[in-house]
Amino acid sequence: AQKITQTQPGMFVQEKEAVTLDCTYDTSDPSYGLFWYKQPSSGEMIFLIYQGSYDQQNATEGRYSLNFQKARKSANLVISASQLGDSAMYFCAMREAGDSNYQLIWGAGTKLIIKP
Amino acid sequence: NAGVTQTPKFQVLKTGQSMTLQCAQDMNHEYMSWYRQDPGMGLRLIHYSVGAGITDQGEVPNGYNVSRSTTEDFPLRLLSAAPSQTSVYFCASSPPGRSYNEQFFGPGTRLTVL
Numbered sequence: 690a691q692k693i694t695q696t697q698p699g700m701f702v703q704e705k706e707a708v709t710l711d712c713t714y715d716t717s718d719p720s721y722g723l724f725w726y727k728q729p730s731s732g733e734m735i736f737l738i739y740q741g742s743y744d745q746q747n748a749t750e751g752r753y754s755l756n757f758q759k760a761r762k763s764a765n766l767v768i769s770a771s772q773l774g775d776s777a778m779y780f781c782a783m784r785e786a787g788d789s790n791y792q793l794i795w796g797a798g799t800k801l802i803i804k805p
Numbered sequence: 806n807a808g809v810t811q812t813p814k815f816q817v818l819k820t821g822q823s824m825t826l827q828c829a830q831d832m833n834h835e836y837m838s839w840y841r842q843d844p845g846m847g848l849r850l851i852h853y854s855v856g857a858g859i860t861d862q863g864e865v866p867n868g869y870n871v872s873r874s875t876t877e878d879f880p881l882r883l884l885s886a887a888p889s890q891t892s893v894y895f896c897a898s899s900p901p902g903r904s905y906n907e908q909f910f911g912p913g914t915r916l917t918v919l
Contacts, residue, residue, distance in 0.1 A: 693847070724907070734895060734910035780847055791836055791855070791899075792863055793908060795847025 693796035710766040712781030720786035723764040728778040811911035818886040826881040828896030837879040841892040886918045
C-alpha cells in the first residue's frame with residue numbers, strides 16, 4: 690500500500706492566488722515527521738516545511754503552511770499569494786521514528802504551474 | 806559551508822561499465838544516504854549510513870555498493886551498469902539527534918546507461 694499519496698499529478702494556478710497541494714499518508718507509527726520539498730526545473734531538492742506528529746500547531750514558514758489533520762492522516766501544503774517562481778514539482782515525504790532506515794518515504798509529486 | 810556536493814552532474818555509461826558517484830558534506834552530519842529518482846515517482850532509498858564505517862541497504866540496493874570511511878564522504882558505486890539504472894541520483898545528509906530531522910540534498914547526478 691502507498692504510504693504517501695499525492696492525488697494531484699498537476700495543477701495550474703493563477704499568480705497571486707493561494708494554492709493547496711494535497712498529501713495523505715499511512716502509518717501505524719505514533720511518532721513520525723512530515724516534510725514538503727520543492728524541486729524546480731533545475732533539479733535540486735529544496736526543503737520547505739516540516740510537521741512532527743506530536744506538534745500541537747500547524748507548521749508555518751513564510752508563505753508556506755502545512756494543514757495538518759492527524760485524524761484524517763493528511764498534511765496538505767498551502768502556498769499563499771503564489772508567485773511565478775513557485776512553479777515546480779512538490780513532494781510530500783514522511784519519516785517514521787520506528788524505521789531503522791531513517792529513510793524519507795516519498796509521494797509521486799505534484800507539478801504546480803503558476804500562470805501570469 | 807558548501808553543504809552537500811555531488812560529482813559528476815551528468816554521466817553517460819555503456820551497459821556493463823562501472824563507475825563511482827561521489828558525495829561529500831562539510832556539515833559533520835552523521836547520517837548520509839543515496840536516493841534515486843525515476844520519472845513520475847518519488848525518491849527511493851538505495852543505501853544509507855549512520856556514521857563512518859557503518860552502511861546498510863535501503864529499498865532498492867541491488868547493483869550498488871557503498872562505503873563510508875570518513876564522516877564527510879559517501880561514494881556510490883555502480884558495479885556493472887544496466888539501462889534500468891538510468892535515473893537521477895541524490896545524496897542527502899542529516900544531523901544527529903531526532904530521527905526525523907531535515908535532510909539536506911545534493912544537486913543530483915543525472916545518469917544515463919545505454
